[in-house]
Amino acid sequence: MLEIRDVYKTFNPGTINEKMALRGVSLKLEDGDFCTVIGGNGAGNSTMLNSVAGTWPVDNGMILIDGHDVSGLPEHKRAHYLGRVFQDPRMGTVSDMGIDENLAIAARRGKFRGLAWGVTKAEREEYREMLKEFDLGLEDRMTAKVGLLSGGQRQAITLLMATIKKPRVLLLDEHTAALDPKTAAKVLELSDKIISEHKLTALMVTHNMNDAITHGNRLIMMNDGKIILDIKGEEKKKLTVEALLAKFKEISGSNLSNDRMLLEK
């Protein structure tokens, strides 16, 4: 269970670049909730995810995971509870290390890393089986350097890394935005499968309205550092892009001015 309680964050306070990125965001996800997050550039979607991940401390408010306040934990300690996939495929994996080594690093998330071997034979077999299910031909290239793989393959590996140890919350930050449409669809399908198989609690930021509507059981829309729309259950199932746009207009009193989102519907 994840709870974001009245979180505020201002970047570069006191300078001309001051930006109030989060203005009192509150959100509560139950176990197994798969919530998509939509909003224009600078609306605060990714900032909200980063506040959960602990990229920086929040100014005000609390982040609770399973009822524990994690707001005071630095990023690497919070990683214990989280699985993360980034927008940039290069960001989630170590290029200079093999597929097996990358997965092994992720498998030790939250554990003390001592002087035992970084990756064992038994583990490698285990990973091979997991990758087989992905059907990307990666199972035969276990020791290949990740830097040699395509963006889609790297993103698939990052996804596996994020979920190899069941995280309390999975954070997907526009993880298909940098991929071509076909690969993006495949990675998204993979995400869906993993989330439902392991009954994960997930937050997914996307700029694609259709994806936001068709995936998950809940949708929130952000604008200007706040959550302005929260749709779940039956209402979410019936949602259409047009209805979403109309709702936005009704609440904010203006048209959704983000062409990227509009064009991607």
Add this chain to the structure above:
Amino acid sequence: MDSLLSYFSSLNPMTFVSQLPGNIAQGIIWGLMALGVFITFRLLNFADLTVDGSFATGGAVTAVMIINGVPAWAAALTALAAGILAGLVTGFLHTVMQIPDILSGILTQIALYSINLNIMQKANLPISYRNYDLTLSASDIPKAIVTGLVFAAAIIALMYWFFGTEMGSTIRSTGSNPDMSKAQGININTAKVLALALSNGMVALSGSLFSQYQGFADVNMGRGAIVIGLAAVIIGMVIGDAIFRKKSNFIIKLLFVVVGGILYYIAMGIVLWLKMPTDDTKLFTAVIVALFLAVPNLKEMSKNSFKRTAKKNKRLAAQGAITVDLGGSAAQEEKPAAEEKNTKKKADVKKQTTSLKKSVNDQKNVNKSVNNKKPYKKPKNKGGRH
């Protein structure tokens, strides 16, 4: 002409050959130092300039201890510990005090100069093999080479093991991708401090061996050590890659760092043999390092440059294979594929299909979101909050 002839006739190949074993012994000792530099420079991606100081610290600690009757092996171990301490200081400056990597190294290095003087109480301390029982010495070069090789083998084996462990992996992943490392629960500050400590420990150990080899410790013995270390790492890397290509693995890379150290000292031997002034050796070192650093990039550039493309197109145009007249409508049919795409795009903008459209839209959006932020009315209610 005469002077040139007399210069060449004065060069005796035998002097070079007789110097060779000494060069190799020195190369191995500096190769150990370069293995330390390899940890920070290649694995951690951290240009650590502490080594100029910690190399001399190793020598200073060793000389003082040996003079005070401590056995050479114990002195070498203490030097290792002193180096580790130096690395910890740089690590502290960088991680806790948030000072950029190069600067924190320089600060420790300059501080160590005074500390080394304090350790030795003077600028130079002789430890002759005649008076003390040393691990290795220039008086017995075959033994020095064997001892050096034993140390090199042991350290390479230890490094191979350590960087294969979970803890060693944290250093490698931190150097390559700190963001990912944090997301996977790795404390990158710990990893950095650990790597710096290990690296400088090895550098100080090498300094200890070198002071014993040359029979004295000097406060300036570490000057330019980082450049020699880099030279060894880079020469080793370029040559190792050239020989093994894609088959190269971690242990070969480590081996070739030491080989790089040896090659560097053989090159220095050649320079001295050619009777070039010793004052210029540092200049020569800098040139070598610059060349080897540039080799991989120059190679890439030769394969992949605008000039090359221009030349190729000119050649093709001369053969009549392509037309480079952009405005000409007569040449329409002969236009290469890329240009055809362009004209099509202009013709039917509305019919653009997904992939093309996407990239264009993304571009537009970036521009718009920067220039064109519409002031947006605040919602009256706190919609969506709960």
